[in-house]
Amino acid sequence: MKLGTSGGFRLDQELDRNWLTWGLLCWVAVVLWFLWDRQGNIYWLALGDTDDNMRLMQVRAWLGGQGWYDLTNYRLDPALGGFNIHWSRIVDLPIAGLILLLQPFIGTAAAEKWACGIAPLLPLSIAMLGVGLTVRRLVAPISWPIAFIVLMGCTSTLMMFAPMRIDHHGWQLACLAMTVAGLADPARARGGATVGLSSAVSLNIGLEMLPYCLMAGAIIALRWIWDREDVRRMQVYGLTLAAGCSGGFAAFASYANMAMRCDALTPVWLTVMLAAGGSLFALAWINPANRWVRLGLAALVGAAIAGGFAGLFPQCLGRPEGVSPELQRVWLDNVREARPIYRHAFDAAFPIAALPVIGVIGAAVATWRARHGDALVGWAAITLFTAFAGLMLLWQIRAGPAAQLLSVPGSTALVWIIVPWCLRQRWMAVRIIGSVLAFLLVSGLFAGFALKYLPRDAAKPSKAGVNRSNQASAACARATSMNMLRAIPPSVLFTHVDLGPRLITMTAHSGIAGPYHRNGRAILDVHHAFGGTAAGFRPIARAHGAQYLLICPNLAETTVYRARAPQGFYAQLARGYVPDWLIPVQLPKGAPYRLWRIDYAMPNGPEPDWKRPAPSATPSADRHSGFPNGLIADS
Template sequence: MGNRGFSWRANVRTWQAVLAAWLAYVLVRLAIQPLLGWEPVGPDDWTRLLEVRAWLDGQGWWDVTQYRMKPPEGFSMHWSRLVDMPLALMTLLFGETVALVMVPLLWLLPALFALRAIMLRLDFSDLAFLFGLVLLPLFPLLPGNFAPFRIDHHAPQAVLALVCAALLLRDSKWSAVACGTCAAAWVVISLEGLPLVAVLAGLYGVRYWFGERTLLPWFLGALAAAAAMLSHTTRGPDPGMGFCDVLLPGHMLVFAAAAVIAAIIPFLPWQDRVQGRVFALAAMGLVCLQLAGSLLGPCATNPMAELNPVLQQWWHGYITEGLPVWKQPVSVALMLVWTVGIIVAGWWTAHRCGLFHQGRALACTLLFLFALAAGGYSLLVMREGTVAQLLAIPFAALLLAEWLPKARAVTSAMPRIVATLAVLGFATPLFASAFAKPLDKHFPAETMQPDVLALIEPGDCGYARLAAVEPGLVFAPLDAGPEILGRTRNTVVAASYHRNQRPMADVISALTGSAADARAIIDTYAPDYVAACAASADVALYRTAAVDNFANALVSGEVPDWLERDETASQGPLHVYRVVR
C-alpha cells in the first residue's frame, strides 16, 4: 500500500488533536503577548498574585486576609486557596513569571478535553469536531480569560462547569461522583456557581424522571462530601466567619439531606411510573428549599443585597461584569443574547441532523438545558457569560458543520463569500458584538456615560513610581490599591472587596466629597500619601460628583495646604501627595 499521507479526519477525535489545538492557541497567545504587556490584567489579578506571594512568604494556609490593605487588621477576603495552589506550585518550580503566564493557559487544556468528551458522547461529525476544537477565539469572553496573567478565579470556575457538563452526559455512577466533586470545587471557589450547581442536580433529576439509572444520589452524595472536605481543608473549621459569601455548613447540610432523600426515593411507591417519579422529585425540591431557608436564614439571599449606600451608588452599580444584560453596553448585551441564540439554534440543528437518534436524545437535551441555564444566568450576571460561551461551543460547531459547507458550495463568488461570512457571523457572537460596538457611544450604558469618559485622561498611571518613595500607607482609589501593593512595598487604606465596606465607603466618600470632608476621613486612617490617577475610570467617575470635590482637586493640583505634591512619584496622569502633619 502506498503512503496515503496525513488525514485530519482520521486524527481529529484523538487526544493528540486536543494537544495540537491547545499548543496552537498557546503559541499564538505567547506571540502577541509582548504587544499586551507582561503584567497582571486587572485589580483581581493583582490581588490573586498578592495572595500567592503572602502564602509563599509564610502566611497561614487558612488565612487569606490581605494584611497590606488597611493595616494592621487587614482586609477580610472570601477567596479560596484552590485557585492559589497551581499558581504557587508553578511559582516554586519555575518562578513567578512563568506561573503567571502558563497557569491561565493550562486551564484551557482540561476545557478542550471536556469539549472533546462532549463531542465524542454526542458523536459529532468530523467537521463539527474540528470546529469544536478551534472555535474558542470567536467567543469574545473566552480568549481573555485564558490569557497569560489572567489569574483570577473566573477561568477555573468556567472549566469546572464545562467538565461537569461532560460528566453529566455519561451514564456511570462514577461519572456522577466525579461531577459532584467538580461541582463542589466550583462552589467552594465561588458561591456564585451555586445556581448552576442546583441546575445540575435538577438535570440528574431529569435523568431519573426519564427512567435512567439512579445517578442523582451519587451526584448529591459526592457534592455533599466533597464540599465539606474542600471547604474545611481550604477555609478551616469556621469557613464563613460571619459572612454569607462562601459555602456555609448550612449549604452542606442541605446537600447531605438532598443526597439522603434522593437515595430513598427509588424505594418509594409508584416509582415505576413517570407521575410517581415527578411527584417524588418535586417533593424533594420543596423540602430542600424549606431546609435551606431554615438553616441559612438571611444567607439564603444575595450576599450583595445589603450594601452601604455609598457603595451601592458609586461602586457596585459600576462593576460591569456583575450587572444584568439591560445595564450593559449595546455590544455586550447583544453578545450575551446572541450566545443564547446560538445555543437554541444549535439545539435545533442537532435535532435536524439526527443527533437524537441512537440513544443520544437525552444527552443532547441535558447539554442544551444546562447551556441554556448558563445563558439565562449570564443575562442576570454578565461574568457568567464565560460559562455560557464555553457551553455554547458545541452548538456553534454543529451550526458551522451544517451550514458552512452549504455556503461554500454556492457557485458564484460574491454570493459564496456573503453566505460564508453570514454563517460565521450567525454561528459565533464575535461579529455581532463587533458590528454593534459603534452603537455603544450612541446608546451609552450607565457605566460608560459620556461625562465620565470625557474626564479620563490619556496615559499610563505608572503606579510603580510609588516604589521610589519611602514605604508608607497610601490613600488611593479602590481599583488602584492592588496594583500599588503588587508593584511597591507600600500599604493601602482600601481596595474593592465587599466584606470591608466601611473603609471602602470612606475612600469613596472622601474622593467624592469636599476637601474638608476628605480631611476628616483621611485623619482617621493617618496615611502617609494620597494618590489619584486621572487616567483611571473610577477617578473620572468620582470627579462627576461635584466640580469642587476632592477628586478634582487632586487631579488639578489645587490641593489644600495639608497636602504636598511628591514630584518623584507624580508624573503624567498620576498625582501623589504627602500628607503634612
C-alpha cells in the same frame, strides 16, 4: 464520513482514535501563540484586573509564610488589621507551584511573571477536553476540531484563560466545561461523578458558578424523573457532590469562611450541598416506578431544602455579599460587569450575545433531530443548560464567558449540519462561498466583522469619556508608573479603591481598600473621604493610618465621586483647591498621579467659596479660602 485517505491513512480514523493527542497538540499551539502574543504583558507583570493583582498577593503571602487557612490581606487597611477575602487557595496552588519550579533558574521576579503567564493556560486544557468530549458524544466523534475552532472565536471566554488572567474564572469555566461533558456522557455513573466533582471543585473555588451548579443538579434530577433507568447517574452525582464539597471545605476553607457567611462555601452552603447530595442519593435508592411519584418526591425534597435554607439562614436570602444599602448604592451598583447586558452599549453587548443565541438555536435543532435517537436526553440537557446560561446575561453581563462556552456544542451541531449540506450542492459558488459564509454565521465569528456595520446606541455613555477613563486606568496601573512611587519610603497611601490592589502588588506601599465586599467599611470610608468636605478627609485618613494621599485623575472611579459630590473633597482637588495641610510630593515628569504628604499638625483652612471662580492654573503662593491654586486636570 471519510475526510481523506492517502496510502491507507484515513484522517477520520486518526481524528477519532488519537483525538486526545491531537487535542493536546492544539492546546500547546494555543499556549505558544498566547505566550508569544502576550510576552510584553508578562515582562511588565501587566495584571489587568484588580482580582489578578490580589491573587498574586495571596500567593506571595502564602509563600512568604502566611498560614494556609489565613486569607487576610495585611497590606490593605493595615492600621485596622487588614481584611479577609472570600476566596480559597485552590487557584493559588498552580501559581505557587510554577513560581517554586522556575525560581531557582530565573529568580523570584521573573518566576512570578512567567507563572502568571502560564498558570491561566492550564485550565484551558481542561476546558478544551470538556468541549471535545461533549461534541464527540453528541455531534460526531470527529467533530471536536470544529468545536475547538468555535471555542477560539469565543473572545469573552478565551480572555479568561489569557496570560496574566490568574484569577479563578478560568478554572471555574473549566469546571463548567466538564459539567457539560458529564451531562452528555452516556455512561451514567461516570457522567454523574463528572458533574458532581466538577461542581464541587467550582463551589470550593467560589460561588460565582452556583446558579450553573444548581441548574446541572436540577437537570440530573429531571433526567431521573423522565427515565427511571438513569438512577445511577443521580446516585453517583449526589455522593460525589456531597463528598467533594465536604472534602474541599476541610482542605481549603479559610478561617473566615468557617463563619455563617453567604458569599463562599461556608457552613451555610456546605449544609445545602450535603442536604441536596444526600437527598438525591436517597431518592435514587428509593427509585419509585411511577414517574409522577418521582416528580412529587423530587418537588417535595426541593421545597424542603429551600424552606430549610430560608428558615436556618435568613441572612442569605438577599444578595450573597451581604453589603449595606449604602455600600450597594455607592459602590456595588457601579460595577459594570454586575449590570445586565441590555444596560451596556450595543457594540459591547452584541459580540457577547451573538453566539449564545446561535448556541441555543443549534442545541434545539439538534434535540429535534435526535428525538428518536439515543442522544435525545443528552441534547435536551444541553439545550436547557445553554438556554439558562443565555438568560443569565439578562442578570449580569459577567455571565458572558460561561454563556459563550456553553454555546459551543449547539454551534458545532449547526456547523455539522449546514456546512456539509453546502458542500453537497451542485453550484461551486454555493459549495465554496456558501460553506464559508455558513461557517462564519453559525460559529458566531461573523459578529466581529458585522459590528462596524450595525447601528450604535447614541444614548450610551460617550466613547470619549470611556476612553479617557481607560487611558487613565492603564497609565496609573503601568509598571513604569508604579515604579515612580518607589522614591518614597514604604508608607500607607490613601488612594482609590480600584488602585489599591495594584499599588500593593507593584510597590512596598500599603493601601486602604480594594474592590471586595468584605472590605466594605474601608470602601465606604474612601468614598466618604473623597465625597465629603476637605475638613472631613483627615480624620478618616488618620483612622486608617494614611501618611500620603495619592490620586489618579480621570480614573473611572473618580467619576463616581464627582457625580455624587460635585462640591466634595475630590471635586475640590480636581478644580485645583488643595488645602495647606497637603504637602506636594514631586514625582518624575510624566507621572499620571498626584501625590501629597498629609500634615496632621497643620489646622484646616476654611472651606472654599464655590460661588467664586477657580483661579488660573499657574503655580503661585496665591490662596483661595485656604487652598493654593495648583490645578489638577480631571475633566
